[in-house]
Amino acid sequence: VFDGIDGAGKSTQISLAGDWLSEQGQQVVCLTDPGSTELGQRLRRLLLERSDVPISMQAEMLMFMAARAQLVDELILPAIENNQIVLCDRFTISTAVYQGHAGGLSVDDIWAANQIATQGLLPHLTLLFDLPADVAFERLKSRHGIQLDKLESRGPAYFAKVREGFLFESKRWPTGVEVLDATRPVDEIQAKVQDFIGMMLKRNLQVRI
Secondary structure, eight states, rough: OOESSSTTTTTHHHHHHHHHHHHOOOOOEEEEESSSHHHHHHHHHHSSSSSSSOOOOHHHHHHHHHHHHHIIIIIIIIHHHHOOEEEEEEHHHHHIIIIITTTSSHHHHHHHHHHHHTTTTTOOOEEEEEHHHHHEEEHHSSTTTOOOTTTGGGGGGHHHHHHHHHHHHHHOOOOEEEETTTTOOHHHHHHHHHHHHHHHHHEEEEEEE
C-alpha cells in the first residue's frame, strides 16, 4: 500500500514501483482505493467531486468502506490467489486518518469497520509518504489546471490533522509500516521504495528480487 497526505507524490511512486517490478518479471496489479471497480469509481465521484449533495462524516466513512469492500472482493483477493503482487494507492489507514483523526470519528470504530470491509485482509507492507502539511497544501494549489477535490479543499488545519494522524498510526502499527521523507528527490524516494518492497517480498513471499 502507498499512502500518505495528499500531494506527497505517492501516485508517482506507485507507478515507478509497478514498472520496476514488471521489469523484474513480476506480475503486478496497480489499484486505487477508492476506485478501480465500477462501484468504487462511482463512489469516488460522489466522495471527491464538489457538489451540493450533503454527506455526513459517518456516511463518508461508510462510502469509503463500501468501495474498499468491493475492491477487495472483486480485484485484490483474486489477484493474490493468482500470485500477483498488488500495489494499492491508499487503503485502510487512510480512512482511519481522514475520517478518524482529522474528521472526528472514533478511530477504533473505523478499524473495526475496516476488518469487515477487507475480510480481515491487511497489507504486507504500507509505505507512508510523509510531508509537512503546509508543503502538501501548497503543492496541491500549484498543480496547474487541477482543482482541489472535496477533501483537499478542507484547508491547512485539516491537513495538519491528517499528517499527525498518519504519523500516529505509523507508530501504533510499527510492523509493516515504513515512513518515507516525501521532501526528498523522486529518484531517491524510489530507491528506498524498491529496498522496502524487495525486503518485504523476500521475507513474506520468498520472491527473488
